Amino acid sequence: MKYSRIAGTGSYLPQRVLTNAELETMVDTSDQWIRERTGIERRHIAGESETTADLAEAAARNAMDMAGVTAKDIDLVIVATTTADCVFPSVACLLQNRLGITNSSPAFDVQAVCAGFVYALGIANSMLRAGSGQTVLVIGAETFSRILNWEDRNTCVLFGDGAGAVVLKASDEPGIHSTHLHADGRYSELLHVPEGVSRGYAEMQQQAYVQMRGSEVFKMAVSKLSEVVDETLQANNIEKSDLDWLVPHQANLRIIKATARKLSMSMDNVVVTVQDHGNTSAASIPMALDVAVRDGRIKPGEKLLLEGFGGGFTWGSALVTF
Numbered sequence: 001m002k003y004s005r006i007a008g009t010g011s012y013l014p015q016r017v018l019t020n021a022e023l024e025t026m027v028d029t030s031d032q033w034i035r036e037r038t039g040i041e042r043r044h045i046a047g048e049s050e051t052t053a054d055l056a057e058a059a060a061r062n063a064m065d066m067a068g069v070t071a072k073d074i075d076l077v078i079v080a081t082t083t084a085d086c087v088f089p090s091v092a093c094l095l096q097n098r099l100g101i102t103n104s105s106p107a108f109d110v111q112a113v114c115a116g117f118v119y120a121l122g123i124a125n126s127m128l129r130a131g132s133g134q135t136v137l138v139i140g141a142e143t144f145s146r147i148l149n150w151e152d153r154n155t156c157v158l159f160g161d162g163a164g165a166v167v168l169k170a171s172d173e174p175g176i177h178s179t180h181l182h183a184d185g186r187y188s189e190l191l192h193v194p195e196g197v198s199r200g201y202a203e204m205q206q207q208a209y210v211q212m213r214g215s216e217v218f219k220m221a222v223s224k225l226s227e228v229v230d231e232t233l234q235a236n237n238i239e240k241s242d243l244d245w246l247v248p249h250q251a252n253l254r255i256i257k258a259t260a261r262k263l264s265m266s267m268d269n270v271v272v273t274v275q276d277h278g279n280t281s282a283a284s285i286p287m288a289l290d291v292a293v294r295d296g297r298i299k300p301g302e303k304l305l306l307e308g309f310g311g312g313f314t315w316g317s318a319l320v321t322f
Ligand code: COA
Pocket: 028, 029, 030, 033, 034, 037, 038, 114, 153, 154, 155, 157, 191, 212, 213, 214, 215, 216, 217, 218, 221, 251, 252, 255, 279, 309, 310, 311
């Protein structure tokens, strides 16, 4: 049986930092409200000409360096994003060209909003195990700042831009043990951007912004993440205490703490970047992973639980031996 393992991680944050203090001058909010309700202190915002593919490329190059692979080794590129540069081609195809991958291997985007990275990881793992590749680039990259209404305090304080990447390699030892992916389209209107290409470009310019019923999303996120955590432990026949690290989607510190409590896990074993990154949607999990790998907290052989929840609703998890 062939498995896939994470051979390298990478991330990239745009230079511009937007603090809570600055947001106080833009909408009726306060640093105290944002910190207490979300844990967010600052977030990074892409420059005017900086696109999702730019962030993705920088993160991908970092991950490839750590894994010691070059363009000719990559035989699949999957990018999780909700904020692609253009309608088409996909960010994955743009990236394949920029990285100089010319071996005609497949490249495509996955759209599952904040659960996008676990979706992409699940697909990459399945394809690799089925024999469609040896070395796979999986990226979560977003410029969510472009789909925010900067006059809506309910949403504009929550999100940020960034990109995270992993290189997966075929292996005889299990790295990714299992992934668990879910969706429930009945709740789509609780968290959505209600306009888009097929509903007309004119409207798209006017209203293509994130709209969210925050407290309802919050309750569903806590409940579905709790379920998927149980599902992951049961599927792998392991105990909570077998986990070394929780690497959660970074939407809200209170949601992260609820999942940690569910796992009886000390916050010392939870990777938290929400204070510095805000919610970067599909980019948040691989960025958090990269931070904790590079600062030496996550070590080879340790067991990680990755989980995310987002619009759709979509949610999912992965159990990984790093
Ligand atoms: N600054 C100050 N007040 C704000 C505010 C802001 N930025 N945003 C909302 N408020 C106000 C609301 O208007 C409301 O006022 P009211 O009581 O006078 O109507 C009050 O704060 C409470 O709002 P509520 O939405 O009930 O707060 P909350 O405790 O649920 O926290 C969120 C709001 C958005 C932080 C929280 O619901 C959340 O994190 N939800 C999930 C978000 C998420 O995970 N989204 C993405 C999934 S990937």
